[in-house]
Amino acid sequence: MLINVNGFIRRYICVMLVSALASVMISEAYAHDGVEHEGQKYQASNPRWKEDCGACHIAYPPQMLPAESWRAIMAGLDKHFGSDASLDADAAKEITEFLEKNAGTKKHEVLAKPLLRITEGRWFKSEHREVAARDWKNPKVKSPANCGACHTTADRGDFSEDNVKIPR
Amino acid sequence: MLRVNFILVLIVAVTAGLAATPALAEMPVEVLAAIKSEASGMPGFQGFSAERGEKFFKTKHNHNLSCSSCHTDNPAAQGKHSETDKVIKPLAPAANEERFTDMKKVAKWFKRNCNDVLDRECTPQEKGDVLTYLLTVHK
Numbered sequence: 001m002l003i004n005v006n007g008f009i010r011r012y013i014c015v016m017l018v019s020a021l022a023s024v025m026i027s028e029a030y031a032h033d034g035v036e037h038e039g040q041k042y043q044a045s046n047p048r049w050k051e052d053c054g055a056c057h058i059a060y061p062p063q064m065l066p067a068e069s070w071r072a073i074m075a076g077l078d079k080h081f082g083s084d085a086s087l088d089a090d091a092a093k094e095i096t097e098f099l100e101k102n103a104g105t106k107k108h109e110v111l112a113k114p115l116l117r118i119t120e121g122r123w124f125k126s127e128h129r130e131v132a133a134r135d136w137k138n139p140k141v142k143s144p145a146n147c148g149a150c151h152t153t154a155d156r157g158d159f160s161e162d163n164v165k166i167p168r
Numbered sequence: 169m170l171r172v173n174f175i176l177v178l179i180v181a182v183t184a185g186l187a188a189t190p191a192l193a194e195m196p197v198e199v200l201a202a203i204k205s206e207a208s209g210m211p212g213f214q215g216f217s218a219e220r221g222e223k224f225f226k227t228k229h230n231h232n233l234s235c236s237s238c239h240t241d242n243p244a245a246q247g248k249h250s251e252t253d254k255v256i257k258p259l260a261p262a263a264n265e266e267r268f269t270d271m272k273k274v275a276k277w278f279k280r281n282c283n284d285v286l287d288r289e290c291t292p293q294e295k296g297d298v299l300t301y302l303l304t305v306h307k
Contacts, residue, residue, distance in 0.1 A: 058254075078283075084284055
């Protein structure tokens with residue numbers, strides 16, 4: 001009986017150690033992705049960013065990419081993921097400054113080229129690891145770039161889990 | 169005293185109301201006139217045609233895309249971005265009074281969308297034809 005109890009305790013300690021290690025690894029992964037996590041609510045706003053970036057998709061929060069990514073995106077707006085999204089010089093300057101000022105600041109992955117798609121970052125993939133393949137393929141979702149398909153308050157910068165509703 | 173206060177409140181309320189009204193810099197007909205003055209400089213210009221504009225709007229050009237791919241065949245209806253599914257407010261001024269009221273915005277979107285759909289910018293003739301057509305669309 002005593003041996004059994006000891007065995008149980010040993011197994012219990014083992015499980016605890018493994019899960020503690022896993023959570024340390026997960027938070028390490030987050031810390032290396034250039035993204036701030038303040039309760040998944042992003043406050044920074046700018047009227048031109050909201051209007052121009054938010055015209056074809058939601059205005060993605062600047063914290064979701066590091067400054068060099070935003071600079072690369074803003075420098076190639078005439079060929080923006082297959083579309084011409086060019087802006088006049090004034091608007092481009094103001095929006096670039098806003099994005100740089102509020103960009104993700106934590107240490108991020110060292111890549112040969114700046115990451116241009118939020119959805120290709122380690123942070124994004126880790127946050128969405130529980131989303132089933134059939135949900136991504138749902139025509140109501142259409143693309144991982146369509147935040148608002150599941151994050152019902154994404155247009156307000158609120159990505160908290162309470163407001164996630166995966167369409168069926 | 170009460171009356172003075174009431175008047176003051178009224179003035180504040182009216183001023184706030186005016187400030188909240190979006191400033192419509194131009195009217196769609198003024199935007200059309202500006203496009204027309206540009207088109208008039210082109211050789212052989214004989215005015216705009218709503219019929220031609222409608223055909224241009226609904227015809228698939230390059231990449232299997234037309235204006236109506238996103239704005240739908242009914243410009244008075246809400247559209248949807250063909251890639252992202254984001255809702256696009258109606259394009260016809262009769263259905264959306266903000267449309268074609270800002271020359272800069274008109275130029276920005278014609279440039280972008282013509283590049284996407286035709287791989288080139290639109291001519292003043294094409295832009296004028298399309299706007300002439302959109303002005304004939306009722307709610």
